[in-house]
Amino acid sequence: MPSALRSVRKATCQPTDPSHAGPDLRPVEGPAADEELAALTKAVGHPARVQILRLLVRREACVCGDIVDELPLAQSTVSQHLKVLKEAGLIRGDIDGPRVCYCVEPHALRRLRALVASL
Amino acid sequence: MPSALRSVRKATCQPTDPSHAGPDLRPVEGPAADEELAALTKAVGHPARVQILRLLVRREACVCGDIVDELPLAQSTVSQHLKVLKEAGLIRGDIDGPRVCYCVEPHALRRLRALVASL
DNA sequence: TCGGCATATCGTCTGTCTACGATAGGCACG
DNA sequence: CGTGCCTATCGTAGACAGACGATATGCCGA
Known part of the structure; x- marks a missing residue:
């Protein structure tokens, strides 16, 4: 049975509650902000990772296997992209x-938006 | 005489007048938008290129030599980064x-902001 | 027209990215 | 306690990125 016929599994985790976090107080300019912006955009800067982010935003949460089913990539490749996004702090597993x-x-998304907006 | 002592040259070009351009009608989602977002963020995803963008935004316009003076990189390297930004449509020369x-x-910056905001 | 300055491009080296298959490890179910 | 599923990691190969010096190009001023 091909994996494409697997059903979507129920997501159990939830995004971090944003109500506890106030506005990010770190500056949006300066050398540290430049490095941060470069690191975040570099992590986003691949079509597969953009697709993964969109998938997670649309579904709120997603099991790894479902992501693999949605992308035309091997499981190990998807896992590596997930690792990149996780190390950049953009997603959680x-x-x-x-x-x-x-x-x-x-x-992290809000931080990215703020940094891009500062350009 | 070291190049660091060169004076800043007067900028002659101006950013494209945004008043002529209405809101960008292209969609912010879908496969084409994903590719576009990935390409733009990839171009931004390097500290030197973030610095260049910040420099250009701060000064509105800038001669290539002044950018070289501001960065701890060789002239040819800066030229390559400028080329990346130009091919992504983020800057004009x-x-x-x-x-x-x-x-x-x-x-292009507005487009990038819109795409990032759609995440 | 010739020389010099500013910039782009070339060639090269090194390192990182991206992709894959193969393998390892962890958890649930029988 | 084994077996099977899910995911991460390893190893590897090829492509790409980033850095530099050297060189080409193009424009002014003498």
Whole structure:
């Protein structure tokens, strides 16, 4: 049975509650902000990773296997892209039994928006 | 005489007048938008290129030599980064006699902001 | 027209990215 | 306690990125 026929699994993790986090106080300019902006945009700067982000935003959360099913890439490749996004702080992965449930980090996205807006 | 002592040259080019351009009608989602976002963020995703963009935004326009003076990189390296930004449509280079005057493309920045905001 | 300055391009080296298959490890179910 | 599924990691190969010096090009001024 091909994996494409697998059903979408229920997502168990939730994005970080943004109500606890006030506005980001870090500056949007200066050398540190430049490095941060470069690192974030570099992480986003690949079509597969953009697709993954969109998928997670649309579905709020998503099991790794579902992401693999949506992209025309090998499982190991998708896993590497997820790792890049996670190391950039843009997504989070919660272990859910035998699976891993990924979801976006809203405050990282807001930070990215703020940095891009400062350009 | 070290190049660091050169004076800043007057910029002759101006950013594209944004008043002529209405809101960008292209969609901010879908496969084409994903590719576009990936290409733009990839171009921004390097510290030197972020610095160049910031420099151009701050000064509105800037001669290539001044950019070289501001960055700890060789002239050929800076020229390559400028080329990346230009091919992504983020900046424009106007020939001003023997020099080249670079300035940002405001509509490209707005487009980038819109795409990032759609995440 | 010749010389010099500003910029772009070329050639090259090194390192990182991206892709894949193969393999390892962890958890649930029987 | 084994077996099977899901995911991460390893190893590898090819493509790409980033840096530099050297060189080409193009424009002014003498």
